[in-house]
Amino acid sequence: MSEQLIGEQVVAAELSGETDNPTPEEQRSGKRLNRRQLIVRRFLRNKTAVVGLVVFLLLALLAIVGPYVTPWGWDQIDDSSFLSPPSASHWLGTTQEGRDVLALTIKGLSKSMLVGVLVALLSTSMAALVGSVAAYFGMIVEKTLLWIIDLLLVIPSFLIIAVISTGGPQGAYSWLLLVLLLAAFGWMLTARVVRSLTLALKDLDYVQAARFMSVPAPTIIVRHILPNISSLLVVDATLNVGGAILGETGLSYFGFGIQPPDTSLGTLIADGQSSATVFPWIFLSPAILLVIIVLSVNAIGDGLRDALDPNSGASGRAM
């Protein structure tokens, strides 16, 4: 599942770093792993980030296996208990319609995380593409793209998403439209940062050298420019996950995002908030989960930034 992508990469790096030194010769040639090992080591030194990563992985695990182990399905209605507080049969209580809050929360969690990770991946890729293309080609291309960026920045995105997502096609996959919309309004600031980084990179000798070799422009962007700003992109994608989850929750809370019968953390919080003081269990568990997810994702992002940043400045040998 896609929410595991970031976690998986780090774990993979750890594993390959440990296993891949059979002979001294290979060990010397496999310096790339050493760089990764270094990043992993620096990341692991940051305790908050490690806790964030563990929490995030546990939540992802909960979202994936949760539906199979909880006693109740999320769309199952228990006729015998409406609005019952946490008990042995309903660990987190039930809602007004008699649905199990635990099952609902897990369902909402998985949807919110899915939306968050997809939006982050989409918007960061978009930002990388637009930002680097604008800077690399310059002239009219840059002007046009910057104009689009500025335009999108001043449009009230919340209202547009609200209008389109309620007025658009409904159904089991309508949340994908929400993902697209959130991504479409979330890439502009990063694109500007990518653009300025690319402007600095494109005058470096190795990019010039590639140009003088007649390497085609798309190859230069993909091969020489994007890898060299990858640390920014990784950090940005991570932090975007938190942003996207919050965005989705906010929209859903107001009834514009995920539409019933589908559910997300935002929808659940909206359902529970009217009776939050009387029946707090409906509201509390999704709200607490939301805070935990965003905190953990931000911790991971900060940790990654610290692990990568001095490195990106010193990809040479400068201290």
Add this chain to the structure above:
Amino acid sequence: MSTDTTDRSTATAAPRKQRRTTEGTVLTVRDLNVTFPSEAGPVKAVRGLNFDLAAGETMAIVGESGSGKSVSSYAMMGLLPQNARITGSVKLHGDEILNLDDARMSRIRGRELAIIFQDPLSALTPVYSIGDQIVEAIRTHDKSVPKAKAMNRAVELLDLVGIPNPQVRVRSFPHEFSGGMRQRAMIAMAIANDPDVIIADEPTTALDVTIQAQVLEVLKTAQRETGAAMIMITHDLGVVAGIADRVTVMYAGRPVEQGSVDEIFYAPRMPYTIGLLGAVPRLDASEKQPLASLEGNPPSVVNLPPGCPFAPRCPMHQPDCLTAEPPLVPTDRPAHTAACIYSDTIATRELGYADIFPVPDLRPSSLEQAPRESRPTVLELQDLHRHYPLMKGAIFRRRVGTVYAVDGIDLEIRKGETLGLVGESGCGKSTTLLEVLQLKPPTEGNVVVLGKDVREIRSGAERRELRRDLQVVFQDPMASLDPRLPVFDIIAEPMTVQKMDKQAVEKRVRELMALVGLEPSHADRYPQHFSGGQRQRIGIARALALEPKLLVLDEPVSALDVSIQAGVINLLDELKTRLGLSYLFVAHDLSVVRHIADRVAVMYLGKLVEVGDVDRVFDHPTHPYTQALLSAIPLPDPEKERSRQRILLTGDLPSPANPPSGCKFRTRCPKFQTLSESQQQLCIDTPPDLFDLGVPDHRSACHYNAELQVI
């Protein structure tokens, strides 16, 4: 100079600091050690530095980057970060100043010890005027000096360091000064409080040769005026020969040879010093001698193995070199010490660099024996112009002027020939190079590469085809290789672009790495695991991948240390002979050009001022600019340096947006001053063409050209 000591002392009427030591030893350094912590273990940056510095004396510390020369001076100044561990003793007038607290050190810094940094741009605060900064330097140490008086003193100091119109310039901000002027201002600040010791940390490395000559003169004046002792940190042996009384050579954090400048240059006793001296290309060498190449790199100062740190690179090394690190011991002369157990052997057998170090055997290629006229032309520039519009305005952009970056140059390079293109920064040599590399039509004139006119190139495919034969090596080996690609991919890139077969690429990369002297098994390493010299070799391998006919070299050795530089120059020499290459070699270091080039073209403000055979031009320069340029280059030869007369150019390069009329050089021309008014009129009205001098292959663009011996 307009100021002498008497009116300087009246200017600072406030009680002057009493100079405690006017003669004898000012600064004594004993067993200075500096250690930094690092992930890999303690970095022993300086290991046991000893010296005494007398008043008025200049001592040079030379060494390659990482040899600990800057760190030791920072340690003396107390400017190292907290985590550095400094032991030993530094005594100023007999008082210990090492490890004093910052407040007490601040009273000494700037007042008794002054420092001049390498980069004058970052050493001056951009938001304060030059005058304010000098006033601050004065008043920090003596609050009783009134502001107005301090300002007067600032004006005098600026005058002393040769800044024209100091009354006005004192109110200028650092960005309004050129690099050379900023460095002068730095010197003015350093001598503002009459320091006893001036530490100059590579003060001229960032400057052009003509400006370097000016600044070195100013340094000498400043030292003469203050009577201060000076520590000159540099890697340029020519500068050392011109300015130093004594020399300390450092290697891997340790002094390996100390002595008077003549002893070090004429009777070096440590193989490293000998190699260093042999590795410098000589401006005054008429016949081509191969350079000594010091194989390998300086060792890392983390976990040094026992024994002489230079042993792995030393061709003379014996097993007993590896048992213990040799101490600095007196040689056959009393004040001359060297850290080599074989220094006696060197002394008695009078070994020179050619006896100790392997020197490649230079054979002229079969091409070079053929007369020049019969060889095909590989590159031709015909009346090349490149002008850039100067735009102004945010919304309605309008053209307010033109930058005449390249303003009509004609050049040709024949097969198997190296053309050196030289000039100060800003003279248009890089623009010329870009015009050649871009293969796009210039503003005016034409570029013909291998008989193909760039104006006739219609498609990208055609351009790509032509680029097979035209490749480039850049100046900065750190920036010219993509840090995220392994070396194999870097060298293979041009071949992938030309869609070569995978197997062939694989084979070719190994071949190329062997050709440039790299271990082919290192192909899957990343650039950051290579040293500067090795990276430059990777760059050369990449350029050679497609067997080009013409290689454009953009200052390929100027970012490298001397010993490494020699290896790369030898490699370029050898490749040229073996592969029949032609080079367009752009450089500001004329010694390197003399060594490597067959012909030389001197550029000034977008125009060529003198073109010809390299020996002819260097030995018989006829254009005043060439003469000034040549005379500005310091020679690594103290005798010659002492007897040389420098032609000092005044001022900086005029802006290429607003060049002078007629001869562009006339505003700085020393000859122009000596002409009568009617003769000057010709220079003002008529831009000179490149005149034939009656000698084959030597042309010069001066109305009054005359030969002058300057080397």
